Amino acid sequence: MDFEENIKVAIRGLIDHKFRSFLTMLGIIFGVASVIAMLSIGEGAKRQAIAKYQDLGVNNIIVRDKELSNEELEEVRAKFSLGLSLNDAYVIKEIVPGVVDVAPQAEKNSEIRYADKSSKSTLIGITPSFIKILNYEADKGTFINEDHSERNLKVCVLGAGVVKTLFQNQDPIGKMVKIDDQWLEVVGVMKAKALFTETVGELASRDLNNDVYVPLSTFHKRFEFDNKLTSEIKQITIKVDNSDQLVETAGLVRGILDRHHYNNDDFSIVIPFELLKQEEKERRIYNFLLGAIAAISLIVGGIGIMNIMMATVMERTREIGIRRAIGARKSDIMSQFVTEAVAISITGGIIGVFLGVSLSLGISLLTDVSTLIRVYSIIIAFGFSVIVGISFGYLPAKNAANLKPIESIRYE
Amino acid sequence: MLIEIKNLTKDYLMGEVKVPALKGIDLKIKKNEYVAIMGPSGSGKSTLMNILGCLDTPTSGQYLFNKMDVSQLNDDELSAMRNREIGFIFQSFNLLPRMSSLHNVEMPLIYAGVNKYERRKQSVKALERVGLAERMMHKPAELSGGQRQRVAVARALVTNPGILLADEPTGALDSKTGLEIMQLFDELHHEGNTIILITHEKEIAEYAHRTILLKDGMIFSDLQKNLNSKIEKQTP
Ligand SMILES: Nc1ncnc2c1ncn2[C@@H]1O[C@H](COP(=O)(O)OP(=O)(O)OP(=O)(O)O)[C@@H](O)[C@H]1O
Numbered sequence: 001m002d003f004e005e006n007i008k009v010a011i012r013g014l015i016d017h018k019f020r021s022f023l024t025m026l027g028i029i030f031g032v033a034s035v036i037a038m039l040s041i042g043e044g045a046k047r048q049a050i051a052k053y054q055d056l057g058v059n060n061i062i063v064r065d066k067e068l069s070n071e072e073l074e075e076v077r078a079k080f081s082l083g084l085s086l087n088d089a090y091v092i093k094e095i096v097p098g099v100v101d102v103a104p105q106a107e108k109n110s111e112i113r114y115a116d117k118s119s120k121s122t123l124i125g126i127t128p129s130f131i132k133i134l135n136y137e138a139d140k141g142t143f144i145n146e147d148h149s150e151r152n153l154k155v156c157v158l159g160a161g162v163v164k165t166l167f168q169n170q171d172p173i174g175k176m177v178k179i180d181d182q183w184l185e186v187v188g189v190m191k192a193k194a195l196f197t198e199t200v201g202e203l204a205s206r207d208l209n210n211d212v213y214v215p216l217s218t219f220h221k222r223f224e225f226d227n228k229l230t231s232e233i234k235q236i237t238i239k240v241d242n243s244d245q246l247v248e249t250a251g252l253v254r255g256i257l258d259r260h261h262y263n264n265d266d267f268s269i270v271i272p273f274e275l276l277k278q279e280e281k282e283r284r285i286y287n288f289l290l291g292a293i294a295a296i297s298l299i300v301g302g303i304g305i306m307n308i309m310m311a312t313v314m315e316r317t318r319e320i321g322i323r324r325a326i327g328a329r330k331s332d333i334m335s336q337f338v339t340e341a342v343a344i345s346i347t348g349g350i351i352g353v354f355l356g357v358s359l360s361l362g363i364s365l366l367t368d369v370s371t372l373i374r375v376y377s378i379i380i381a382f383g384f385s386v387i388v389g390i391s392f393g394y395l396p397a398k399n400a401a402n403l404k405p406i407e408s409i410r411y412e
Numbered sequence: 413m414l415i416e417i418k419n420l421t422k423d424y425l426m427g428e429v430k431v432p433a434l435k436g437i438d439l440k441i442k443k444n445e446y447v448a449i450m451g452p453s454g455s456g457k458s459t460l461m462n463i464l465g466c467l468d469t470p471t472s473g474q475y476l477f478n479k480m481d482v483s484q485l486n487d488d489e490l491s492a493m494r495n496r497e498i499g500f501i502f503q504s505f506n507l508l509p510r511m512s513s514l515h516n517v518e519m520p521l522i523y524a525g526v527n528k529y530e531r532r533k534q535s536v537k538a539l540e541r542v543g544l545a546e547r548m549m550h551k552p553a554e555l556s557g558g559q560r561q562r563v564a565v566a567r568a569l570v571t572n573p574g575i576l577l578a579d580e581p582t583g584a585l586d587s588k589t590g591l592e593i594m595q596l597f598d599e600l601h602h603e604g605n606t607i608i609l610i611t612h613e614k615e616i617a618e619y620a621h622r623t624i625l626l627k628d629g630m631i632f633s634d635l636q637k638n639l640n641s642k643i644e645k646q647t648p
């Protein structure tokens with residue numbers, strides 16, 4: 001029997017029994033919609049994670065001075081450790097193979113003022129290598145450069161948040177701001193950064209838009225730590241030329257620093273890429289579970305189809321008998337019923353795709369869960385629904401095909 | 413010989429009990445014969461007809477159609493037989509209710525794999541033949557009983573089968589409509605068709621040229637009308 005006729009009969013069946021078909025499809029509709037929604041939530045989380053780690057640099061190793069209490073700090077100093085120092089950064093760059101560059105940074109909580117406004121910020125002293133290692137960009141003006149560093153210039157670059165608080169709509173470039181008791185000239189403004197609201201490994205979360213950057217040399221010359229025991233450097237960001245070597249390189253760095261710090265446990269090492277991989281692994285399990293739950297609902301939808309198809313076959317026994325009497329082969333009956341099941345699941349699948357896409361869009365609009373619909377997830381969900389239609393339509397169709405012509409035509 | 417049946421039996425199984433419906437039938441039917449099968453209720457007429465129409469299989473015995481042994485055919489080949497060689501007409505019409513007359517008549521051609529254009533042409537011709545050209549787009553529910561049976565006849569005719577089998581084709585019709593259908597069969601016979609029909613009514617059987625009387629699963633008598641003599645007689 002020709003395919004066209006099968007499809008016509010199947011579609012006619014759908015239209016003749018609109019409500020029943022719709023009920024039959026519900027399982028498939030929700031199954032497909034939930035597969036798409038779940039996958040889009042997973043993809044959204046992945047996109048966010050990648051963006052987050054990209055900020056820290058996937059080829060970077062971050063060494064950070066530990067937050068220690070005053071007593072601990074005194075104890076560590078008594079045991080000869082000076083904490084993280086410029087010398088550490090220098091040694092790492094010189095000795096450890098595969099290190100492309102290092103960016104030491106000092107940090108201090110400061111108050112920054114302009115006119116009658118003030119903002120609590122983190123003052124960060126950096127070297128020009130900073131911008132090469134991290135994906136930081138100046139929005140206006142320039143970033144801290146060699147010249148600023150060599151001449152200990154009293155210049156600063158403001159985070160987008162600070163600019164907003166102090167300057168509103170004014171252009172801050174060239175203005176003088178007061179940081180603690182020092183006057184500095186604003187030479188650049190940073191692009192707004194995604195809020196760094198999650199703690200990554202041992203890096204505490206904070207709002208990067210409230211940072212103020214000055215040359216490291218200026219920092220050490222002009223500003224004083226509140227506590228005399230504070231380490232010279234808060235963080236060293238190390239860029240490695242090959243991300244496969246991150247773990248080995250981090251091991252070497254730890255060895256060197258342990259020696260320099262006389263085995264005082266006063267620093268920690270974070271490898272963003274390793275954390276990303278770790279997180280991805282955890283998320284994969286989580287996504288798999290979500291997907292499995294959605295797939296189960298698709299299978300339940302398939303069972304719904306099978307159930308209705310079984311009833312339909314019973315109900316249409318006589319029709320099957322008539323078709324057989326005028327020459328339909330078993331395979332003709334078989335393909336007719338499989339086509340009907342597939343028509344139901346495809347229609348349900350299409351409705352499900354629309355529902356799933358609106359659901360994902362709705363979730364990202366109405367909640368702070370980010371979602372991302374990828375074409376592959378639509379293909380997976382839709383393909384799955386077709387497979388469900390074929391496999392759960394198969395048994396009822398086989399039953400229909402195996403009815404004896406004479407018995408089915410006499411069926412009342 | 414179009415049909416040759418030798419020592420054909422059919423038992424129905426009712427649970428554990430065997431119900432013999434046909435107890436050894438021998439029968440030969442030539443091309444262009446017009447045969448009426450008569451007999452009391454339960455004598456096995458429909459059982460025989462269903463076997464002749466390849467809707468059912470015998471318990472034992474031989475059935476040759478055009479010298480071909482039907483018992484050797486597989487399910488697909490039997491379907492092809494029903495499709496091409498046999499035009500079955502039922503008492504209860506057995507049309508597909510959701511389809512137009514035209515679509516109903518087209519069905520056998522669809523299963524025969526005839527292309528759309530050709531099957532439309534042949535179906536229209538068959539409907540014209542039974543005088544229903546204007547009712548092509550009507551569904552069975554929109555037709556009278558006589559008209560429905562005409563659609564069923566058109567459906568049986570459309571593949572130019574070797575034989576038309578009709579199991580009480582007038583059984584569900586009033587006598588006037590029944591006679592009209594019988595006239596149609598008569599014409600079809602004159603056009604060269606081979607016809608076997610089952611009936612309870614003497615007047616209907618009058619149309620046929622040969623009358624076979626079944627009793628209790630056996631052929632009781634087999635009369636050729638124009639010769640007006642018993643050709644063969646079997647006593648139970
Ligand atoms: N499916 C079946 N299962 C069991 N017994 C059956 C079945 N079909 C027919 N029979 C029995 O076989 C015998 C012959 O039945 P059949 O239908 O061939 O008779 P018939 O001559 O066509 O009768 P009628 O004139 O009433 O249509 C009857 O005794 C009937 O009860």
Ligand SMILES: [Mg+2]
Nearest residue numbers: 457458459579
């Ligand atoms: Mg009968």
